[in-house]
Amino acid sequence: MWINGAAATTLPAADRSVQFGDGCFTTARVLRAEIQLLSEHIARMRRAASVLCIDGVDWAALEREMVHAAGQQEEAVVKAVITRGQGGRGYSAAGCSEPTRIVSVSAYPAHYHALRKHGVKLTLSPVNLSKNPLLAGIKHLNRLEQVMIRLHLDQTDAHEALVVDTSGCLVECCAANLFWRKGNHIFTPDLSQSGVDGVMRRHIIRLIENTSPWTLHIVSEPVKALSDADEVLICNALMPVLPVAQASGEKYSSRELYDFLLQSC
Structure with missing residues (x-):
């Protein structure tokens, strides 16, 4: 798992995804080390972020991180999450200027x-x-x-x-x-x-x-x-x-x- 491009498995408790479910995600299929419909997944995330008024996402970095996660995988799943980032106790998003990027890779569901x-x-x-x-x-x-x-x-x-x-x-x-x-x-x-x-x-x-x-x-x-x-x-x-x-x-x-x-x- 990578958080903002760095290998990590923990997220600050103040992240708004933890506090309010404040963010969006997509789940993509990897086939022969390539993410299927990658541009559509990025476009979908952009639409969601726009609806949620999440600004400042480094979309180029997210795409690079997803491609890196696919690596040499023959068949796998890459999940990408965008959160509004860290904030205070209340609902207000004031001061949340650095969205969080989370990318992970896991095994493909064999039962399909x-x-x-x-x-x-x-x-x-x-x-x-x-x-x-x-x-x-x-x-x-x-x-x-x-x-x-x-x-x-x-x-x-x-x-x-x-x-x-x-x-x-x-x-x-x-x-x-x-x-x-x-x-x-x-x-x-x-x-x-x-x-x-x-x-x-x-x-x-x-x-x-x-x-x-x-x-x-x-x-x-x-x-x-x-x-x-x-x-x-x-x-x-x-x-x-x-x-x-x-x-x-x-x-x-x-x-x-x-x-x-x-x-x-």
Whole structure:
């Protein structure tokens, strides 16, 4: 692990990431020593920092540190965190002029390889996501909703959780974005009110929008929208895409969209 470019494993207790979850992060896949979609990860972090009004980030240094962390890794995970830095006791960010950069590397989740073959089982989470259009889409450090979703998921035999918002509309999974297909029509949830607009989600949207015969729809739909889907898949920067075999009792066998996306993800 590196903090502001120096090897370290401890962070000052006064850092606002510890005190308030004040920051953002991204998690990237390393393949043959290269970070996949690196420019998109940096762009995503820039968007999040802008929303959070975190100024003064040395973006060039962060990118160098991420590349260094990838090193000679054949397959691994690089995580990058930006915090507002150290501050006083209260909420005010006054005087926080030196953001903190944290970069770490860890092993690639090996179970993703098996799930590509056998497919993913999804269960409906009892935890609903709150709506917050100000923070919707960005990957900020306040992840308590996801922690609670994962706690409930770990009590089941499912691999991932379908998550809805407080209006009952599909948003995402615990740690992945969601797509489903009906014929040539591809659907993904609207993330303007809650959820994380993932790097792989954006990549897939661009692929679909630029490829015939697919038609993309960004929608607000309940879980029952999946009942007549021909195919369901989930994605994140690490997976990068996985086919869904079962979701809330419905079973899926088609991999038409999955096979198409796998060529470019």
